[in-house]
Amino acid sequence: MGRRALPKIEPQLDLSAHFRTLEELPQPWNPNALFTKDAPLEVEIGSGKGLFLQNAASSCPQHNFLGIEMAHKYARFTAARLAKRGLRNALAVQGDGLRLMREMIPDNTLTAVHVYFPDPWWKKRHHKRRVLNEPFLVDVYRTLRTQGRFHFWTDVQDYFEATLQLIAAHTRFVGPLDVEEKPPEHDLDFRTHFERRTRLNEQPVYRAEFIKK
Numbered sequence: 643m644g645r646r647a648l649p650k651i652e653p654q655l656d657l658s659a660h661f662r663t664l665e666e667l668p669q670p671w672n673p674n675a676l677f678t679k680d681a682p683l684e685v686e687i688g689s690g691k692g693l694f695l696q697n698a699a700s701s702c703p704q705h706n707f708l709g710i711e712m713a714h715k716y717a718r719f720t721a722a723r724l725a726k727r728g729l730r731n732a733l734a735v736q737g738d739g740l741r742l743m744r745e746m747i748p749d750n751t752l753t754a755v756h757v758y759f760p761d762p763w764w765k766k767r768h769h770k771r772r773v774l775n776e777p778f779l780v781d782v783y784r785t786l787r788t789q790g791r792f793h794f795w796t797d798v799q800d801y802f803e804a805t806l807q808l809i810a811a812h813t814r815f816v817g818p819l820d821v822e823e824k825p826p827e828h829d830l831d832f833r834t835h836f837e838r839r840t841r842l843n844e845q846p847v848y849r850a851e852f853i854k855k
């Protein structure tokens with residue numbers, strides 16, 4: 643993630659409605675125990691500093707959003723971002739998103755899954771550590787409802803193309819659909835922090851969206 647230290651979380655901020663660890667999630671799966679309203683659920687894997695969750699939860703209050711992030715400090719930072727803005731339809735979870743998808747989320751339940759700028763693991767012998775591997779993509783397909791959408795963006799062309807091939811070989815998704823690049827209207831008008839960084843560096847972003855029919 644970014645090189646700059648994260649700002650300190652205000653000690654008086656109550657994170658209890660916005661932060662969980664993976665182990666604290668309800669088993670069997672019950673999103674009603676996590677959010678105030680029963681609503682379509684969107685999941686983001688590798689939510690980083692939480693810009694997507696903040697923007698999505700405020701612009702789409704009729705959906706619930708759960709972001710899972712391996713790094714504890716980023717997950718808590720995201721929870722603070724959500725708590726500060728009183729976004730009760732969004733939750734930051736610390737833990738392994740692959741386990742969340744494989745072990746907890748039932749079939750045909752999610753409205754969308756989002757993966758933005760996953761760690762590239764450049765060396766070929768490390769490709770097996772990539773989040774977008776075959777079992778994960780099968781889980782994305784399995785957990786989405788009919789008409790559910792999978793969003794995947796990256797700045798790594800090789801990762802993008804390899805993922806499109808895995809999706810074609812191991813799922814029945816319709817896509818990739820084109821996703822247009824929009825000019826930002828303000829300094830934080832990007833899908834995620836990594837999209838912001840990539841675009842400010844004038845590097846290309848590869849975007850794909852798939853639908854489960």
Ligand SMILES: C[S@@+](CC[C@H](N)C(=O)[O-])C[C@H]1O[C@@H](n2cnc3c(N)ncnc32)[C@H](O)[C@@H]1O
Binds near residue numbers: 643711713737740758
């Ligand atoms: C390159 S960063 C991108 C963060 C954010 N999506 C963005 O676009 O700004 C990738 C993030 O994925 C997280 N991550 C990697 N593997 C993960 C996993 N299995 N489960 C949850 N988070 C993971 C990393 O800790 C890191 O914060």
